[in-house]
Amino acid sequence: MSLTHLPSLHRPASHGAGVRHKAQSMLHWGLSQGLPNVVVKMAARKGDLQGLLTQAGSGDEIWEVIDQVRAQGPLVKGRVTFITADHAVVSEVLTSKAFRTGNPLDRLGFLATASIRLRPDTMHPLVEPSLLVTEPPDHTRYRKLVTRVFTMRAVEKLRDRAETVARELLDELEGRVDLVEQYCSLLPVTLISQILGIPTSERRNVLAMGSDIAASLDFGLSWPEYRDVDAGLRRFDAWQEAHIETLRKNPGDDLLSQLVHVQDEDGTLDMAELKATAGLVLAAGFETTVNLLGNGIKLLHDNPEELSKLQQDPALWPNAVEEVLRIDPPVLLTARFAPEPTTLEGQYISAGLQVVVLLAGANRDPHVFEDPTRFDVTRANARDHLSFSAGRHHCLGAALARMEGEVGLKSFFDRYPDVTLLPGAQRRPTRILRGWRTLPAQV
Known part of the structure; x- marks a missing residue:
């Protein structure tokens, strides 16, 4: 019997589809999030680093877990995965053909098969x-x-536009403000909306949807979290289809219009490919930058001596952005799995096993970065961080994020060098992405 047509899901037509979707969603959550989360929690209670890592989230407690990983060696075998915070090993995993992206559970067992069959559409x-x-x-x-x-x-052609948008947003700040809501999020979403042909009237809606689905990258979601993410993905999916159809009928000179009509050697992209590509471009274009700007403002506010260096020598701003990315990265970690048996750091890794690579850990590797926990805008090798990953999956939006980070941070502190951050700042609750959800300030 098909897993998507269980007898218990049959209901009268008036509400059968809704009940079926809810039941299917709960089953998928249980197999893909709930059950694995129970295993991870049990492992955490026994001191397993993968379990502790998942439980730590993206708050400052993550640094203690990363230190524990580093203390146990360049590659640590946990109960479920391998983990590394070593810069050289992280680089090797990200660039090696022996490892690939994807969910290794997709290859293993009945539960994985059931989870795939029950995935939302x-x-x-x-x-x-x-x-x-x-x-x-x-x-x-x-x-x-x-x-x-x-x-x-x-x-670089977008730099003038970025400076104009930053100036306009800063003109609207007065008194007590939330810098994430009123500045850090609006600068990048305005630029990427221009790239994707999104009308000005839709930009706050797109930003809200982006926030709703940010946790879709996380592992071990609770049922309420999973339900919210699923609803957010459905809203975003419907919005994307409508937007793509609008551009199909009335194309502009934006990237998405070009993608809708592009022909390459393999033919036109289908709707699923268009939505997947446009969605990732949207995320690559603003999700990391929102975190970069918020993290940078907080770091420079808390380290006035570093801000003073930038005020005395504005040519340091590009390097300052690299140092922000290094010491407080917008993305904490990623993972790869071995499709075939392989070895890494002398350890045997069987097919299907995953290696969790701690980008944030690699960025603070003392073998690469002297005094790695010190924020230093003059650091000579700050750009050696791995915050944008590496290899064939190096972040598409890296150049855009760097430019927006430089323009956004410099413009902000040129206008408000004496900004005061107020109590009440909150980190985002996501486990993979690291940034500020709220950053109250007096300008």
């Missing part, structure tokens, strides 16, 4: 054809279509 950043989990040749094809908008030359 909406687009998800961790389900193909998302660029995050596809590999060549599909990955090469999708990436080629969108790379041109994120080249250094293309990004």
Whole structure:
């Protein structure tokens, strides 16, 4: 019997579809999030580092777990996965053909098969054809279509626009404000909306949907969290289809209009490919930058001597952005799995096993960065961080994020050098993405 047609799901037509969706969602949550989370919690109680890592979330307690990982060696075998905070090992995993993206559970056992069958039919950043989990040749094809908008030359053409948007947003700040809501989020979403042909009237809606689905990258969601993410993904999915159809009928000179009509050697992108690609471009274009700007404002506010260096020598701003990315990265970790048996750091890794790579840990590796916990805008090798990953899955929006970070932070502190951050700042509750949900200030 098909797992998607269980007898208990049959109801009268008036509400059967809704009941079926809820039951199917609960089953999928239980198999993909609930049951694994129970296993992880049990492992955490026994001191397993993967369990402790998941329980730590994205708050400052993450640094203690990373230190524990580092103390146990360059590659640590946990009860479920391998983990590394070593810069060299992280780099090797991210660039090696012996490891790939994707969910290794998709390859294993009845529960994995059931979970796949029960997946919601909406687009998800961790389900193909998302660029995050596809590999060549599909990955090469999708990436080629969108790379041109994120080249250094293309990004520099947007600098004047970024400076104008920053200036306009700063003009509206007065008194007590939330810098995340009123500045850090609006600057990048305005620029990426221009790239994707999103009308000004839709931008706050898109920003809200982005916030709703940010936790879709996380592992071990509670049922309420999973339900909220699922609802957010469905809203975003419906919005994307409508937006793509609008551009199909009335194309502009934006990237998404070009993608809708592009023809390459493999033909036109289908709707699923368009939604997956556009969704990731949207996320790559603003999700990391919101966190970068918030983290940067907090770091420079709390380290006035570093801000003073930038005021005395504005040429340091690009390096300051790299140092913000290094010491407080917008993305804490990612993972790869071995499709075939392999070895790493002398340890045997069987097919299907995952290696969790702590980007934040690699960024504070004392073998690479002297005094790694010190925030130093003059650090000579700050750009050696791995905050944008590496290899074929290096972040598409890296150049754009760097430019927006430089423009956004410099513009802010040029205008408000004496800003006061107020009590009440809150970190985002996400486990993979690290940033501020609220950053109250007096300007």
